[in-house]
Amino acid sequence: MTEPKSRRRGAELEHAILDAAWAELSEHGYARFTVEGVATRAGTSKPVLYRRWKGRAELALAAWDHRVPASREPIDTGSLRADLVLLFTRISRRAGAMMNEMVAGVMADAFRYPEVADLLRDRLTRPSSLTRAVEDVVARAVARGELPPVRLGLRAARAPLDLVRNEHITCGQEIDEATIEELVDEVYLPLLRGLAVG
Incomplete structure (x- = not known):
């Protein structure tokens, strides 16, 4: 397992992950959207994402909620x-x-x-x-x-x-x-x- 690239925590890390998830969705679409791709783009690890979201569907919906809040x-x-x-x-x-x-x-x-x-x-x-x-x-x-x-x-x-x-x-x-x-x-x-x- 690789070490996360930064020591961001809390809201800062969550924002970075959700921004990365939206970028992955925009560039690759949902069919090629992966938790691994989001982790790499966000400069963190897959276990960090799985502690917050159960899978790619939940992560994708969270990214949309973050990007386009009600x-x-x-x-x-x-x-x-x-x-x-x-x-x-x-x-x-x-x-x-x-x-x-x-x-x-x-x-x-x-x-x-x-x-x-x-x-x-x-x-x-x-x-x-x-x-x-x-x-x-x-x-x-x-x-x-x-x-x-x-x-x-x-x-x-x-x-x-x-x-x-x-x-x-x-x-x-x-x-x-x-x-x-x-x-x-x-x-x-x-x-x-x-x-x-x-």
Whole structure:
């Protein structure tokens, strides 16, 4: 085993590894993405990476989260529709930064490796900054009287991401404003109204 090339620790080392992982993904794609390649580029060893991430899928997703963090800015335009258009636009920009080949590769790994399927299931079944943003947008619309009280479960709160991700994977390109408006007007607003309580 070779000695790590530097004595970086903590956040500094983690940033270097995630930057190296993103560079490897960008240059080689997910099919040729390896933990060994990331370790070499980051100037560290494979065991250092495996102490933080279980495998290449988890490392690739962590690199994407690091490179394109979810926006923390609250969405409050004063209108439910405008809030949703802005929310879908933010999701689309973030999803657009993730290479479709990487998405396909991680999903293929999920079919072959149970631990990758568990990783994806965990990411999709827990509350996140996105689902909290959707809940906040809906709560403000209810408070303004634009929506009746609704029962917003996790799947419904996650639906904007699912809709946008499906468009990106299916079409393989940036989603335009007209498509975002169609998703909001023809799919998500009717869904929210259908979730009215009582």
